[in-house]
Amino acid sequence: MKRGGEDRRRSVCIQAPPSGESLQKTSMSDAAVLSIRKASKSFGPRRALDGVSLDVRKGEMIALIGPSGSGKSTLLRSISGLQTIDAGEGVIEAFGGLVQENGHIHSGVRQTRTRIGFIAQQFNLVGRLSLFTNVALGSLGRIETWRGLLGLWPEETKAAAMAALARVGVADYAGQRANTLSGGQQQRGAIARALVQQAKIVLADEPVASLDPVSARRVMESLRDLNRQDGLTVLVTLHQVDYAMRYCDRVVALKAGRIVYDGPADGLSTPQLIDIYGPEFEDVFWEGAPK
Amino acid sequence: MTAVTPTGIPGPPRRSLAQRAPDILVWGAVIVLLLISFGPVNMSQFVKLFTNSENMREYGKDFLHPDWTDWRLYVDKMWLTIQIAMWGTCLAVVIAVPFGLACAKNISPPWLQQPMRLLMNLLRSVPDLVVGTLFLVAVGLGPFAGVMALAVNTGAVLAKLFSEAVESIDRGPVEGVRATGATRLHEIVWGVIPQVAPHWTSFALYRFESNSRSATVLGLIGAGGIGQLLFETMNAFDYHKLSAIVIVIIVAVTLIDLLSQLMRSRLQ
Numbered sequence A: 001m002k003r004g005g006e007d008r009r010r011s012v013c014i015q016a017p018p019s020g021e022s023l024q025k026t027s028m029s030d031a032a033v034l035s036i037r038k039a040s041k042s043f044g045p046r047r048a049l050d051g052v053s054l055d056v057r058k059g060e061m062i063a064l065i066g067p068s069g070s071g072k073s074t075l076l077r078s079i080s081g082l083q084t085i086d087a088g089e090g091v092i093e094a095f096g097g098l099v100q101e102n103g104h105i106h107s108g109v110r111q112t113r114t115r116i117g118f119i120a121q122q123f124n125l126v127g128r129l130s131l132f133t134n135v136a137l138g139s140l141g142r143i144e145t146w147r148g149l150l151g152l153w154p155e156e157t158k159a160a161a162m163a164a165l166a167r168v169g170v171a172d173y174a175g176q177r178a179n180t181l182s183g184g185q186q187q188r189g190a191i192a193r194a195l196v197q198q199a200k201i202v203l204a205d206e207p208v209a210s211l212d213p214v215s216a217r218r219v220m221e222s223l224r225d226l227n228r229q230d231g232l233t234v235l236v237t238l239h240q241v242d243y244a245m246r247y248c249d250r251v252v253a254l255k256a257g258r259i260v261y262d263g264p265a266d267g268l269s270t271p272q273l274i275d276i277y278g279p280e281f282e283d284v285f286w287e288g289a290p291k
Numbered sequence B: 001m002t003a004v005t006p007t008g009i010p011g012p013p014r015r016s017l018a019q020r021a022p023d024i025l026v027w028g029a030v031i032v033l034l035l036i037s038f039g040p041v042n043m044s045q046f047v048k049l050f051t052n053s054e055n056m057r058e059y060g061k062d063f064l065h066p067d068w069t070d071w072r073l074y075v076d077k078m079w080l081t082i083q084i085a086m087w088g089t090c091l092a093v094v095i096a097v098p099f100g101l102a103c104a105k106n107i108s109p110p111w112l113q114q115p116m117r118l119l120m121n122l123l124r125s126v127p128d129l130v131v132g133t134l135f136l137v138a139v140g141l142g143p144f145a146g147v148m149a150l151a152v153n154t155g156a157v158l159a160k161l162f163s164e165a166v167e168s169i170d171r172g173p174v175e176g177v178r179a180t181g182a183t184r185l186h187e188i189v190w191g192v193i194p195q196v197a198p199h200w201t202s203f204a205l206y207r208f209e210s211n212s213r214s215a216t217v218l219g220l221i222g223a224g225g226i227g228q229l230l231f232e233t234m235n236a237f238d239y240h241k242l243s244a245i246v247i248v249i250i251v252a253v254t255l256i257d258l259l260s261q262l263m264r265s266r267l268q
Helices: A002-012 A072-079 A109-113 A131-139 A145-150 A155-168 A183-196 A213-230 A241-247 A270-277 B017-038 B043-051 B053-064 B071-103 B110-125 B128-139 B143-167 B171-178 B184-221 B226-235 B239-265
Strands: A032-043 A046-057 A061-065 A091-094 A097-101 A116-119 A201-205 A233-237 A250-255 A258-264
Touching: A032 A072, A032 A233, A046 A072, A046 A233, A046 A258, A061 A072, A061 A213, A061 A241, A072 A091, A072 A097, A072 A201, A072 A233, A097 A109, A116 A183, A131 A155, A131 A183, A145 B184, A155 A183, A183 A213, A201 A213, A213 A233, A213 A241, A250 A270, A258 A270, B017 B043, B043 B053, B053 B239, B071 B110, B071 B143, B071 B184, B071 B226, B071 B239, B110 B143, B128 B143, B128 B184, B143 B184, B171 B184, B184 B226, B184 B239, B226 B239
Parallel strands: A061 A233, A061 A250, A116 A201, A201 A233
Antiparallel strands: A032 A046, A032 A091, A091 A097, A250 A258
């Protein structure tokens, strides 16, 4: 059953992924910062992920696209260990360390998470705390536990938080409660939190889906900037294919929990998009379909 | 489920008998229970409220002439009662925070949450008069026994309310904190507590209100305060003084209610 799924996925795969897809060993190559091997996840009878394998190299900016329910969010949440994948041969590794295996989150995941920033569609800021505090929370994994518990941020964290807020352009709102800010401001706050976290990988789950186009562009530009300037690896799920093509180098398309395209952003053609999204594929272009 | 009419437009949704059955069952049961209880609680005496109203008027007449000679004592004792309520509620909150978190399904593992719930249910179901008597035996007559009685009972009630608040939080911010590599305790302090803080404060204030009433009743078992004075005066059939004491209680409790309502409305 699983084998058959794997074969079918290969046959639909339009372009061979750049890093050896047939790589079966669990240890990653040096350049790879993320490695997902045969990850499956079922929610009841529904398969959100169906034997997904993916290698992500350092410094890549990858868009995960696909229709609703294709497993994009599930994949990102599994990489961060916020959710388990099904027991079995599925393995997820980050920075060469185990995140989860055989349906169990690895005990050392906390250490791995400190280097993985997670940005969510609903920003996941704590609404009643100030933007500054929210961003300072990024340092929780690195500072002493008791300081983190009492909110006694070290000077270094304070400076880093303000620098991060200034970088994404929301430093003026540092003292405001997060829930008084607009969606775009909150999302940039979430990016600042990942900066304070000193994340090496940023996982962004539909970061612009709740934003207006102007805010969305600023958020995407912030992510692109982190990728270009700081060499961060960015994995972003997007509903809008034009954003994927404009801001990302590599596009991975999921459909019903399987990878159906993995290749350069400009390699996506109309027939492939129809294959992924169906005949209404133009709906997934926010600012107009190409051609 | 909707049926499609020949025009293709689905008809209005209709609830089947199976869907309505729980409603019918619940309301039917309520009515049956009320009918069964009619006899045992002597509901047939309801008419006596009107036929014997003369007796009530006689009794009530004394209340119209409160005796204020000892008003300083009343205010003093009322203040003691409020102090009992304050400390009782404060200790209750101290108890309820850890236990409330331990009872919450979404953050506490089942092996901890199940026994904790059981313990809280147990504590909650013991009337505070009984708990108070228990502490009287331990620490002797006086306000401290009252404080402890309120603390235990309110602690268990607040633990339940606190845990329900925790169960209704938004998971997003908690995951946001978790994703930074924070520990479980960090998640609670930064992800959970800020979300429930206004609700918790509101519950604690509300319990303080009702504790100022309960603290009065605790005077019955010798926990001091205005309650003790109330029962002593009642047993002496001195209705003029009793009236003054009751007025002091009403004014004080009303003021506390108003104050706490004001504070609660400013939360959020």
